[in-house]
Amino acid sequence: MRIMHTADWHIGKNLAGFDLAKDQDAVFEKLVETAKKEHVDAIIIAGDLYDRANPSEDSVDRVNHMLYRLNRKEGFPLLVVSGNHDSGVRLGTGQQWYESTKLYMRTELKDAFTPVELEDTQFFLLPYFEPFAARDYFKDDSLTNINKAMPPVVEKMQKQFAPDKRHILVGHFFAAGSKHSDSETLVNVGGLDAVAVSDLQAFDYVALGHLHNRHALDDPKVQYAGSLLKFSVSEAVQEKGVYIIDTDTMQRRFVSLAPLHDLQQLTGSFARFADPTNFSAEELDAYTAVKLTDVEVIPNVMAKLRQVFPRLIELKRETHVDLGEVAHTDVKLAPTKLLGDFFQQVTGSELSEQQMEWAKAALAKAGEEKK
Amino acid sequence: MRIMHTADWHIGKNLAGFDLAKDQDAVFEKLVETAKKEHVDAIIIAGDLYDRANPSEDSVDRVNHMLYRLNRKEGFPLLVVSGNHDSGVRLGTGQQWYESTKLYMRTELKDAFTPVELEDTQFFLLPYFEPFAARDYFKDDSLTNINKAMPPVVEKMQKQFAPDKRHILVGHFFAAGSKHSDSETLVNVGGLDAVAVSDLQAFDYVALGHLHNRHALDDPKVQYAGSLLKFSVSEAVQEKGVYIIDTDTMQRRFVSLAPLHDLQQLTGSFARFADPTNFSAEELDAYTAVKLTDVEVIPNVMAKLRQVFPRLIELKRETHVDLGEVAHTDVKLAPTKLLGDFFQQVTGSELSEQQMEWAKAALAKAGEEKK
Numbered sequence: 001m002r003i004m005h006t007a008d009w010h011i012g013k014n015l016a017g018f019d020l021a022k023d024q025d026a027v028f029e030k031l032v033e034t035a036k037k038e039h040v041d042a043i044i045i046a047g048d049l050y051d052r053a054n055p056s057e058d059s060v061d062r063v064n065h066m067l068y069r070l071n072r073k074e075g076f077p078l079l080v081v082s083g084n085h086d087s088g089v090r091l092g093t094g095q096q097w098y099e100s101t102k103l104y105m106r107t108e109l110k111d112a113f114t115p116v117e118l119e120d121t122q123f124f125l126l127p128y129f130e131p132f133a134a135r136d137y138f139k140d141d142s143l144t145n146i147n148k149a150m151p152p153v154v155e156k157m158q159k160q161f162a163p164d165k166r167h168i169l170v171g172h173f174f175a176a177g178s179k180h181s182d183s184e185t186l187v188n189v190g191g192l193d194a195v196a197v198s199d200l201q202a203f204d205y206v207a208l209g210h211l212h213n214r215h216a217l218d219d220p221k222v223q224y225a226g227s228l229l230k231f232s233v234s235e236a237v238q239e240k241g242v243y244i245i246d247t248d249t250m251q252r253r254f255v256s257l258a259p260l261h262d263l264q265q266l267t268g269s270f271a272r273f274a275d276p277t278n279f280s281a282e283e284l285d286a287y288t289a290v291k292l293t294d295v296e297v298i299p300n301v302m303a304k305l306r307q308v309f310p311r312l313i314e315l316k317r318e319t320h321v322d323l324g325e326v327a328h329t330d331v332k333l334a335p336t337k338l339l340g341d342f343f344q345q346v347t348g349s350e351l352s353e354q355q356m357e358w359a360k361a362a363l364a365k366a367g368e369e370k371k
Numbered sequence: 372m373r374i375m376h377t378a379d380w381h382i383g384k385n386l387a388g389f390d391l392a393k394d395q396d397a398v399f400e401k402l403v404e405t406a407k408k409e410h411v412d413a414i415i416i417a418g419d420l421y422d423r424a425n426p427s428e429d430s431v432d433r434v435n436h437m438l439y440r441l442n443r444k445e446g447f448p449l450l451v452v453s454g455n456h457d458s459g460v461r462l463g464t465g466q467q468w469y470e471s472t473k474l475y476m477r478t479e480l481k482d483a484f485t486p487v488e489l490e491d492t493q494f495f496l497l498p499y500f501e502p503f504a505a506r507d508y509f510k511d512d513s514l515t516n517i518n519k520a521m522p523p524v525v526e527k528m529q530k531q532f533a534p535d536k537r538h539i540l541v542g543h544f545f546a547a548g549s550k551h552s553d554s555e556t557l558v559n560v561g562g563l564d565a566v567a568v569s570d571l572q573a574f575d576y577v578a579l580g581h582l583h584n585r586h587a588l589d590d591p592k593v594q595y596a597g598s599l600l601k602f603s604v605s606e607a608v609q610e611k612g613v614y615i616i617d618t619d620t621m622q623r624r625f626v627s628l629a630p631l632h633d634l635q636q637l638t639g640s641f642a643r644f645a646d647p648t649n650f651s652a653e654e655l656d657a658y659t660a661v662k663l664t665d666v667e668v669i670p671n672v673m674a675k676l677r678q679v680f681p682r683l684i685e686l687k688r689e690t691h692v693d694l695g696e697v698a699h700t701d702v703k704l705a706p707t708k709l710l711g712d713f714f715q716q717v718t719g720s721e722l723s724e725q726q727m728e729w730a731k732a733a734l735a736k737a738g739e740e741k742k
Contacts, residue, residue: 054425057458068467090428090431093465094466095465097469100471
């Protein structure tokens with residue numbers, strides 16, 4: 001069978017105050033198009049459908065319509081788990097009825113061990129869960145984190161494995177490296193302990209949500225779908241989309257989905273940004289983080305940049321400074337010397353004579369006011 | 372067929388700070404018992420399942436379990452509309468799937484005109500709606516209130532009437548008297564205009580929610596179920612429960628459901644309330660509004676009463692005053708005369724000589740401080 005794998009929709013999210021609803025609707029349309037064009041037999045949604053545990057009425061309406069569209073209107077079987085941003089209870093409303101049309105939703109650990117069988121594949125739907133839920137379920141107080149909780153979870157699932165079927169785990173957690181490698185594997189991300197990918201090798205495929213970068217892991221079996229949209233400047237260079245998995249070969253491939261508005265980071269002078277003819281329509285339309293190379297004060301710079309880039313989400317200065325390098329032993333230097341060094345570090349230039357005079361005058365005035 | 376009619380569950384409500392969840396669970400169990408004992412063929416829930424449009428996760432869990440229990444576990448067909456306290460969008464999550472097991476839920480006006488047919492009856496499920504929804508749906512700007520909106524709603528429903536069936540309307544609105552009687556019929560209650568019961572006579576039965584008093588209307592066809600619990604002191608003497616309707620005779624009868632804790636209003640002296648032996652276990656256990664006949668100051672009275680009545684929800688003094696009767700022309704009387712009159716009106720006694728001396732001393736001191 002052919003499966004689409006998506007995750008981390010985060011409906012209700014905004015980006016630096018911009019409502020992403022229209023962007024999310026648009027990329028969802030691309031997802032539907034792709035599912036139809038690829039003739040997928042089922043769609044995995046690996047958690048974080050919502051951005052918040054108590055989503056707005058508008059977000060609830062949006063997700064309800066998306067699930068309705070995919071499952072009832074387009075007829076795709078859906079395999080859904082709740083993520084750490086979802087409220088299992090709220091997302092799970094109606095779940096006992098959904099299966100009448102092959103919408104399989106799991107929001108509690110205890111429901112993860114009965115696989116959903118579709119065609120040649122058994123799907124194990126493991127919602128996001130806290131370690132206490134595992135301790136409670138397995139009656140084992142030693143399961144103090146997700147890393148420790150996963151082996152008994154997998155073991156219990158394996159007992160349900162039908163040998164002639166493919167076995168796919170759908171989950172929402174932080175997975176990393178191998179259990180026996182360095183400390184990186186156990187680092188906390190988003191409040192989740194890391195699961196060792198070596199503990200997940202019993203499955204033919206592990207369809208994950210949680211990390212928004214689809215390249216977060218490099219494993220032949222374990223894959224993050226990544227988010228459908230870029231949600232931060234750090235994701236500016238990431239390609240977003242969905243995975244398509246064919247269970248006959250267990251090959252997966254990525255299909256990128258174009259956003260309504262891209263998210264970009266641009267570096268340059270104010271003079272360049274102030275002239276729209278320097279940019280394409282797509283660039284002017286994108287959510288834009290600007291890094292200015294200018295040193296001078298530019299009055300009203302945000303408002304001026306917004307006239308060119310209406311979706312401005314961040315403004316920074318490019319500086320030469322690494323504040324970590326400032327020698328703390330210099331704190332007893334004269335104020336003008338300190339200022340000169342700081343200016344040098346931040347701008348890469350020395351204070352001009354005129355600037356130094358202004359600085360001295362300001363320091364003198366400040367000294368007077370202090371008395 | 373035999374139908375149970377309930378409404379106004381208000382899950383999530385509290386009473387003077389007391390969480391009613393356990394009371395609501397307990398009366399729900401009585402409702403389930405009654406439905407089974409009476410062998411009802413369907414259950415109407417006429418709105419306000421929730422107390423708030425954005426209910427807590429606990430409330431969502433509770434309502435989800437109640438609907439699951441009635442419909443999936445006990446197998447009752449359900450006929451549900453949203454009330455003015457519900458968010459149609461949130462309550463309506465999953466509604467397109469619910470019908471697979473005969474859970475019929477309507478949360479939008481536009482969905483009210485396709486009847487649900489069960490056995491010998493057509494059910495028209497009319498959720499709470501605002502006048503603008505009717506104006507929008509009927510493209511008629513003259514529908515400025517619910518009173519005006521109801522005739523076209525009923526007319527449109529009547530076009531769907533199968534002549535050999537019973538016709539039951541399930542609704543959540545304020546209905547009153549006749550359209551042509553006095554001004555009382557058009558009074559606002561809870562922000563809803565009144566619907567004239569004369570406009571509802573096309574139906575064999577109108578199963579309403581909204582008003583918590585089942586005796587709010589006296590009409591052969593139009594009936595409020597009333598709430599399952601007493602939610603205020605003004606409801607202390609009301610009997611709560613459900614209606615059972617038999618469609619062969621269209622007779623209805625009330626089945627009262629005993630609460631876990633009753634709600635009572637008691638009047639008497641502090642001395643009487645301070646002694647638990649004056650009361651039955653049920654009385655001591657009830658949500659209690661106390662009206663004290665005492666005139667004296669009683670230090671720490673709330674705490675003392677709570678030791679006897681742990682579910683104390685209100686404390687008032689019984690006075691002889693009707694403040695509306697205070698003659699406003701008397702405001703130029705001397706302060707001591709004013710005080711004496713006020714004391715007389717409030718307590719029914721005159722100020723004693725000692726009290727008058729205290730009053731004079733206090734007035735003199737207040738006068739000095741003013742200078």
